[in-house]
Amino acid sequence: MTRIRDTLSSLDHPPSExxxxxxxxDEHEKAAFLGGPMSSQLxxxxTKVRVQTSALLTYYLYYKRKNGAFGYxxxxxxxxxxxxxxSELDGQAVFADDTIRLMPKVKFDTGTAERIGEAIGLSVASHLHDLHQADWLAIPETNSHKTFDYTTTLTSSTGDTFVQVETKGSTVDRNDLKHSTVSKHKKSIKDKKTQKRERGTAAAIMYGTIGVLDDRESYPAQCWLVDPPPTVDGDPLRFKIIARLQFIANLIWLISPRSTLSTALQTRLAxxxxxxxxxxxxKVSLVKGNGEPVQEGVPSFGERSLLFGSRSRVKNTYGEYIPVGGDAFILDESHLLFVGFHERLARMAAAQDFGEISSYVLTSGVFDRTIECKVPTSRYKSEFRQVV
Structure with a gap:
């Protein structure tokens, strides 16, 4: 009974990492990796790597994003x-001993195993290459040339080279051994070596991951690395700039869809x-319809900001406004969600400095902040009055 209560508690309050x-x-894969461009990273x-639980769970739901589900x-x-x-992991997995593992005597169905494999693989790849969620895009299936499976493959770019990952997942009795299901996943990844480069190629890092869980206490979730060949086309920096600007554009649209910056950025992305x-x-700045720079309309998150002046803002522990703004949404009767971003992202989007966009890094963390929520009267009456 204690174990069941601990399991429920772990899903109600999962750890931050x-x-x-x-x-x-195996040794063959080790030689392949250490003889390639990832040798210094591997x-x-x-070794054990620590990944954010929120990222792991978000990647777990990527199957809905790739299937085109509404709201994903x-x-x-x-x-x-x-x-x-x-909720999907309830009754199947548990956060315990600083990791995620199976519930006793439980095996994932095929769909859940694939999703947890993708979550582990993308989390590990992001950690190894210092990538952000904004850098990942799905690879569409094509009849003209063979690619990794669309349902389990994403690609990203460091700006210098492409990173392409195929992810697999399994549940076994002992995840430190190579069960037949794990070796089948390896064969599936390695079989892609026979694909022909029917289009031009670019510098690329392309490999597979196999995420494996078991139910043993004190044994962490396992991620095996498998090394298939590269077959990615195009300019890596172009990919990274477009992926990051699309990420920023989605944020701005969510916060202020009718703003001049949102419209101009979508036009530039096209x-x-x-x-x-x-x-x-x-470095060709975005402009308004009258030719004036959009940058002029993004002074700050202050009261006069044309983009965020009427939006929710953030204060530090001293009660001072910090350059972060956004919007508040209702999750349920007892929880509000604030979605916001740093003023610098809006300025980068307006200035279109590809070097700054490519090199931008903001260290994540957990902070105590005060959100000054501002919502239109109509939204307050229709959404917030019942819960606030």
Whole structure:
């Protein structure tokens, strides 16, 4: 009975981070990885990596994003649905011993195993390459040339090279051994070596991950690395800039869909996606319909901000406004969700400095902040009055 209560508690209040054990699938794969471009990142394997639980659960729900489910079109939208991921894992998995593992005598159905495999694989890949959620996009299936499975493959770019990952998942009695289901996943990934490069190629890192869980106490979730060949096309920096600007555009649209910045950024994105060479638009600022720079309309999150002046804002522990603004949403009768972003993202979007966009990094963390919520009267009456 104690174990059941602990399990329920772990899903009601999951830890902020979990540990995953990362290692090469075997000595052959180790030699392949250490002889390639990832050698400096992997020379310390096997090792445990710590990943954010929120990211793990969001990646778990990526199958809905790729299937085109309504309300799951962007990473941000998916991240609002973390209770759904916990609900799907209820009765099957537990957060314990600083990791995620199976409930005793439980095996995932095929769909759940695939999803947890994708969650583990993308979490590990993001950690290894210092990538952000904004950098990942799904690879569409094509009849013209063979690709990794659409349902389990995403690609990203560091700006210097592409990173393409195929993810698999299994549940076994002992995840430190190679069960037949795990070896079948390895074969599936390695079989892609026979694919032909029917289009031009670019510098790429392309590999597979196999996430494996068991129910043993004190044994972390396992991630095996498998090394297939590269077959990615295009300009890596172009991919990264478009992916990051799309991420920012989705945030701005969510907070202020009718703003001049939102409209101008969507127009610029449409142009960038049509260009094979985006560099002529580097540092070409966004403009309004009258030709004035959009940057002029993004002074700050202060009262006079044309973009955020009427939106919710954030105060630090001293009661001072910090350059973060956004909007508040109702999750349920006892929880509000604030979605916001740093003023610098809006400024980067307006300025279109590809170097700054590509190199931008903001360290994540947990902070005590005060949200000054502002909502239109009509929204307050229709949404908030019943719960506030």
């Amino acid at each position: 979990v540990s995953l054990l990362v290692d090469f699938y 020379e310390h394997l096997p 079109s962007t990473h941000e939208e998916v991240s609002y649905k973390l209770p759904l991921a916990l 142009a960038l996606k049509e260009l094979r060479n985006i560099h002529p638009l580097d």
